[in-house]
Amino acid sequence: MMNEFAEWLATTSVSLTIQSHLWIIPAVQSIHILCIGMVIASVFMIDLRIFGWAGRDQTLLETSRRYAPWLWGALVVLLLTGILMVVGEPVRELMSLSFWLKMSLIVVGIFIATLFQLSVRRNGRDWEAAAASRWTTKSLAVVTFLIWCSIIVLGRLIAYDHVWGSWSLRPLV
Amino acid sequence: MDFAAFLKTLESTSLAGWIRDSLYAFPFIESFHVIGLTLVFGTIAIVDLRLLGIASTYRPFTRVAEILKWTWAAFGLTILTGSLMFITNASVYFSNVQFRWKILLIALSGLNMVVFELTSGRNVRRWDNDRSAPPLGKLAAVLSIALWITVIFLGRWVGFTTTGKSAAPTPDIEINLDDLFK
Numbered sequence: 327m328m329n330e331f332a333e334w335l336a337t338t339s340v341s342l343t344i345q346s347h348l349w350i351i352p353a354v355q356s357i358h359i360l361c362i363g364m365v366i367a368s369v370f371m372i373d374l375r376i377f378g379w380a381g382r383d384q385t386l387l388e389t390s391r392r393y394a395p396w397l398w399g400a401l402v403v404l405l406l407t408g409i410l411m412v413v414g415e416p417v418r419e420l421m422s423l424s425f426w427l428k429m430s431l432i433v434v435g436i437f438i439a440t441l442f443q444l445s446v447r448r449n450g451r452d453w454e455a456a457a458a459s460r461w462t463t464k465s466l467a468v469v470t471f472l473i474w475c476s477i478i479v480l481g482r483l484i485a486y487d488h489v490w491g492s493w494s495l496r497p498l499v
Numbered sequence: 500m501d502f503a504a505f506l507k508t509l510e511s512t513s514l515a516g517w518i519r520d521s522l523y524a525f526p527f528i529e530s531f532h533v534i535g536l537t538l539v540f541g542t543i544a545i546v547d548l549r550l551l552g553i554a555s556t557y558r559p560f561t562r563v564a565e566i567l568k569w570t571w572a573a574f575g576l577t578i579l580t581g582s583l584m585f586i587t588n589a590s591v592y593f594s595n596v597q598f599r600w601k602i603l604l605i606a607l608s609g610l611n612m613v614v615f616e617l618t619s620g621r622n623v624r625r626w627d628n629d630r631s632a633p634p635l636g637k638l639a640a641v642l643s644i645a646l647w648i649t650v651i652f653l654g655r656w657v658g659f660t661t662t663g664k665s666a667a668p669t670p671d672i673e674i675n676l677d678d679l680f681k
Contacts, residue, residue: 363544
């Protein structure tokens with residue numbers, strides 16, 4: 327089913343346009359990477375603040391407010407450039423296990439980011455005293471960073487889906 | 500030993516051979532290269548935007564610039580993983596035009612940083628709490644962002660212009676003659 331959809335998508339005029347202009351995919355991928363930089367750096371800055379390793383002159387609420395717009399803005403551009411890549415190379419993207427694992431982790435990553443921001447906004451001050459030092463918050467910070475790193479790894483692995491062996495949606499041979 | 504021979508020596512090291520032959524090494528090294536470079540770009544952009552007076556303007560510049568020690572760590576990861584990818588196919592990468600430009604621009608952004616430290620960076624105390632840096636500092640910030648964005652585009656371009664010629668890991672596919680005629 328997915329395969330048929332991917333192959334149909336590849337015959338659409340938008341897809342054919344992208345396929346016939348070889349510079350589009352690398353250019354879109356580069357913009358995608360720049361935006362990943364904004365997301366991972368934003369997550370990194372908030373996590374460093376939670377650990378107190380950087381930005382201690384700012385409260386967690388201020389840190390969150392500083393990076394949240396960049397995080398969400400970059401995610402919107404990532405979604406748009408991501409769609410362009412799927413349309414341009416439907417079979418490569420949709421028929422790879424890495425792609426679907428990546429999409430699942432993005433849902434988890436966005437869910438955690440939303441919960442975190444709502445919680446910081448609601449409990450603004452209390453976070454400083456209690457939450458930021460709680461070990462659950464710190465573990466969540468580590469997990470969140472690892473999730474976004476895994477999203478980057480899975481994104482790159484779309485090009486090398488064979489690493490999944492027989493689990494790959496397009497196994498070798 | 501001339502340089503071409505040196506590149507061949509790099510390619511023939513057992514480490515390079517191991518990365519080439521492994522199904523997993525190159526994809527994961529490349530993934531960590533992306534983690535490193537996105538952190539480098541993102542954290543440098545934070546400092547550059549502060550210089551330009553676009554973001555974090557309510558914080559002293561020197562406070563914002565403290566993040567650069569993490570940038571260096573991420574840069575170390577990027578250089579390490581980049582070198583590992585380079586040795587798998589050193590002569591092809593070295594003769595690649597985009598690769599050469601990329602290395603040149605990375606060197607220029609290093610130079611840009613040195614010039615900044617010697618100019619605006621010298622009297623940082625005078626403008627540390629200002630909304631933005633003096634003109635030379637702003638120029639350094641614009642150059643820095645422009646250089647790193649170009650480096651990232653060139654890096655992706657290298658991937659698209661070397662793969663055809665590359666000795667990138669191609670799996671050994673065993674052909675079983677019995678299956679062939681089934």
